Amino acid sequence: MNFDIQKTTSPKAKPQDESKLGFGRIFSDHMFIMEYEKGKGWYNARIQPYQNLSLDPASPVLHYGQEIFEGLKAYRADNDDILLFRAKENAKRLNRSAERMCMAQVDVDLNYEAIRAIVDCERDWVPHNPGTSLYLRPTLIADGNALGVHAAHKYIYYIICAPSGAYYANGLAPIRIYVEDKYVRAVAGGTGYAKTGGNYASSLKAAEEAEAKGYAQVLWMDGLERKYVEEVGAMNMMFVVGDTLITAALEGSILPGITRMSILQLARDMGIKVEERKVSIAELLDAADSGELKEAFGTGTAAVVSPVGELTYKDKTVVVNNNEIGTLTQKLYDTLTGIQTGKIEDKYGWVTRV
Numbered sequence: 001m002n003f004d005i006q007k008t009t010s011p012k013a014k015p016q017d018e019s020k021l022g023f024g025r026i027f028s029d030h031m032f033i034m035e036y037e038k039g040k041g042w043y044n045a046r047i048q049p050y051q052n053l054s055l056d057p058a059s060p061v062l063h064y065g066q067e068i069f070e071g072l073k074a075y076r077a078d079n080d081d082i083l084l085f086r087a088k089e090n091a092k093r094l095n096r097s098a099e100r101m102c103m104a105q106v107d108v109d110l111n112y113e114a115i116r117a118i119v120d121c122e123r124d125w126v127p128h129n130p131g132t133s134l135y136l137r138p139t140l141i142a143d144g145n146a147l148g149v150h151a152a153h154k155y156i157y158y159i160i161c162a163p164s165g166a167y168y169a170n171g172l173a174p175i176r177i178y179v180e181d182k183y184v185r186a187v188a189g190g191t192g193y194a195k196t197g198g199n200y201a202s203s204l205k206a207a208e209e210a211e212a213k214g215y216a217q218v219l220w221m222d223g224l225e226r227k228y229v230e231e232v233g234a235m236n237m238m239f240v241v242g243d244t245l246i247t248a249a250l251e252g253s254i255l256p257g258i259t260r261m262s263i264l265q266l267a268r269d270m271g272i273k274v275e276e277r278k279v280s281i282a283e284l285l286d287a288a289d290s291g292e293l294k295e296a297f298g299t300g301t302a303a304v305v306s307p308v309g310e311l312t313y314k315d316k317t318v319v320v321n322n323n324e325i326g327t328l329t330q331k332l333y334d335t336l337t338g339i340q341t342g343k344i345e346d347k348y349g350w351v352t353r354v
Contacts, residue, residue, distance in 0.1 A: 001113040003032070005121065008049035014163075018129040021165035023302065028125040028134070028161040032118040035143070036104045036155040045114065047121050050160065056145035060152045066142035067197045068097040071301045072258075073133040073164075074119045074354065076126045077342035084352040085340045087115045089258045094138060096256075097194035102151040103140060111138070114159060119354045122161050131166025135302075167303050172325050172333065174309025175216035177232060177296075179281055180206045181314060186230075187223035192253035199255075203233050215312070217298070221281060222253065228278045235298030235306060236260040240328055241287045242294070244273045259299040262350065263332055272328065281313050288318035295326030304340075305333040 008029045015021055027050055034045035061067050070090045075083045091111035098105045115136060119126075126134040138159045142152035183206040186192025191199060206218045217232040230248050231237055236257040238247045245267050250256050268274050287293035288311075296308035309323035320326075338344030339351065 001110065001117075003114065003117050004046040005030075005117075006046060006048045010049075014125065015127075018127045018132055018163075018165065021127060021132060021163055023164045023167075024135065024137075024162050026163055028122040028163065030118065030121050031161075032114045032159040034114075034157055036157070038104075038153040042104075042106065042110070042157070045110070047118060053156065053158075055143065058145045058147055060142040060144055060147075063147060064142070064149060065196070065198050066101055066103055066152055068094065068101055068103065068140050068195055069197070070094050070136075070138040070195060072115070072136050072138075073301060073340070074126055074136065075133050075341045076128055079342070081342060082119060082123050082126050082354040083340065083342055084115065084119060084354055086258050086262065086350045087352060088112050089261070090138065091115070093195065093256065093258065094140065097196060098140060100191055100194040101196055103142065104155045106140070106157055116352065116354055118159050118161060123354065125161060125163050127163045127165075129166065133164055135162045135164040136160075137162065172305070172307055172330070174307040174320070174323050174325060176214060176310040176312070177217045177219050177308050178210040178213060178215035179219045179229065179311060179313035180210070180221065181226060182206070184223035184226070185220045186253040188252040190223075190253065192230075193250070193256060195255060200233070207233055219311070222278075227282070228280050229284065230254045232298050234302060235300035237298055237308075238263070238296070239279065239284060239287075239293065240295035240326060241284075242292050244275055245328070246275045246277065246279050248279060249276045257299055257301075259301055259304060259336070262336055263299050263305070265348070266332055266335055267328075270331070284311070285313065285316060285318060288320070293318070293320060295329050296320045297326070297329045297332075304337055305329060 011029050031050045036042050072090045091108045095105040140157045143154040143156050144152050185203050210218045219232050220230045222228045231254045298306040307325040307329045311318050339346050
């Protein structure tokens with residue numbers, strides 16, 4: 001699939017010190033963009049120089065929050081190949097989010113080719129250092145120039161790219177997590193499974209309060225009974241209890257993570273017993289008391305796998321695995337990142353060479 005490509009006449013200087021890339025602060029030279037209008041469909045698909053968007057002050061995205069996004073990465077292999085990880089799954093999930101938010105959907109194959117095209121255009125922006133990547137942010141927003149609470153008739157879809165530093169510059173250090181018991185983020189039947197900005201906005205208050213107490217993440221409980229643990233702000237959560245890997249089931253209130261899906265597949269193929277079900281905070285605390293809570297970790301695009309060394313719920317704190325990364329956590333991290341970067345054979349067909 002061919003797109004019109006308008007190359008910049010003023011290319012930016014690429015970062016010289018990849019140890020200082022950080023996340024989401026530097027953006028590449030170009031972006032993919034196209035527009036939608038009801039009755040016309042998607043049109044004017046193109047790659048153009050990275051630039052500001054022009055929105056009417058009455059644009060519905062600013063008033064009614066019709067907005068969704070995705071996150072995925074491109075990696076540079078040792079032989080300089082550029083590798084995309086499960087990009088078609090991101091394209092599929094974007095449409096599930098679009099359906100929930102009553103937005104125009106993007107053809108999966110068109111989206112997949114758009115992702116490949118912008119990565120190919122920006123391949124020189126994919127950093128080289130171990131652990132680094134080119135982060136992609138596909139975004140779909142409502143557009144127009146009229147107020148009124150109804151689905152928009154116009155949309156803008158774009159993809160921007162950000163060279164990003166190693167998430168674990170100094171190794172996989174376990175994090176501290178606060179189990180939230182006052183605020184709720186999502187409920188079944190709501191928008192919890194959609195990757196929409198409102199879910200993240202509603203999590204900021206709790207995250208800010210937890211950070212002030214020294215915690216890195218908030219672990220949300222279900223919004224109905226406030227009894228069952230679900231996910232943290234930017235990751236799905238997994239627990240090793242005895243010989244079983246347990247994670248919350250996908251019941252509409254948590255994001256169906258692509259890293260989550262991949263980790264569960266790897267664990268099953270390693271012979272690990274896996275359970276996707278409701279798991280209460282009481283069960284986890286009891287498991288910690290009995291010594292059966294062996295490991296805990298989050299999964300997501302940014303961190304891939306993030307070990308948890310401490311959980312606090314109300315006035316009780318439990319330390320997981322002596323605040324050290326667990327054996328299974330390390331193995332899953334090494335295996336998945338090995339596949340993503342071409343160091344381990346991809347027998348699943350998850351990786352695309354660009």
